[in-house]
Amino acid sequence: MELVDALDIRRVFPQGPTQDQIDEFRRLGAEQASGVAIISTRIRNRDYAATVSAYLxxxxxxxxxxxxxxxxSRIALAVAESGSWAxxxxxxxxxxxxxWLASPGTPVEGLLNQIDFRRGPLTDNAVIAGALAFFEVETTAIHExxxxxxVVGSVVSMGEDATWKKDLSPLLHYGGDYRRLKP
Structure with a gap:
């Protein structure tokens, strides 16, 4: 079999994927643990933020x-407009x-009122207090x-904010739920 034939996705889904195939893809994709983060940006003195697990x-x-x-999503439109994010x-x-930030229908006004954060030193975007690590990023490319x-970007500032302790664990997303590494 030629490599091109092996990569021809149209052979897998000749008419496009069905809803059952999309659901199966989502289920199988959830078998990979991923880190959980909050992306934030700021436009015209309004904060936008959302929970993400698809970053690298x-x-x-x-x-x-x-x-x-x-x-x-509001966050995608805001990040695309702002040119920077944390x-x-x-x-x-x-x-x-x-x-909170993964819940549908979160308010636009006061979105971060119940979350402890500080402003990033270079972008002024919200950096979540106590985070394992944070990165301030300037967007360099956006691909549909x-x-x-x-959204691809260059890191302009970074650091850590969590106080180390023996049972410190990252928040992971696995099997459709949040998990931790250490009990």
């Missing part, structure tokens, strides 16, 4: 990150913050991919 380090030199955002990697203890925007 693209390069160490120069430090570059990518985040995948549903294209019609990504705060959460601890297992920050599950309430992750739940199916229903999502892949």
């Amino acid at each position: 380090s693209v390069s160490y030199d120069p430090p570059t990150l990518l985040v995948s955002l549903y294209a019609e 990504l705060s990697l959460l601890t297992a203890e920050q599950k309430p913050q992750a739940n 991919a199916a229903t999502h925007l892949l």
